[in-house]
Amino acid sequence: MSLPIGEVSRRSGLSPDTLRFYEREGLLPVPGRTSGGARRYDPAVLDQLQVISTLRGLGFGLDQVRDLLAAKSSTHSVRARIDAAGASIDRLEALLDEKEKALQEARDLLGQWRDELDSWEPWPDTPLPQ
Template identity: 50%
Template sequence: MDSPTLTIGQLAKATGTKVETIRFYEKTGLLPAPARTEGNYRAYAVDHLNRLSFIRRARDLGFPLEQVRELLALADDRTRSCSAIDAIASEHRREVERKIRDLRKLKAELDNLIDQCSCGTVDECRIIEALSPAT
């Protein structure tokens, strides 16, 4: 008995991924090319669904595509130590922490600008002044 297959639309719906993104993942090798039907339509298997779900979850967590590629390669070898996976996740966490620090600085700058606003005229607006090029 053959296992059920999915069309690209069904795969997209099942994973919340745009069809164009699925094609991109195929083109870049993150998702293997599926078999084709007699009518030359893509026929995705459960393995494609699982792999795409993995990619989506990793992307939702902010992993860049190159790290997703590395994680997939490591996940494909179930007997390996997971230390390399831990290293990738730790590197990503450091990047997330850096972004959080940068966003906190940005928030402080915006708070400062907003606090200086006296809600007068645009001509007196400190926010517009801070955004405008120095003349």
């Protein structure tokens, strides 16, 4: 019921170095250790790593990711924790909306390019403008 770092690495696609780095950076909970000192991870860490990878892939920096994860694992009172988490989730939602807008912008652009391309197809081998 607890995974060594190599297993987490294989399942998450992140190197052991990266996992230890994330731990130092406060993006992962401090894992348990074997008597010999090796890390043993709760399988739940895999979900968290999925979150991190997803957000990183969307261009969020580690600071942003850390902030957004913080509320989930805060140890304050329930009320404060819920409030913090709520604020954090709202913030994440706003950030995702921004990304969504950027994505839409990119798609619009893409359609525009395709249109331009289509309008050129009927006259092959003509020099293009500019």
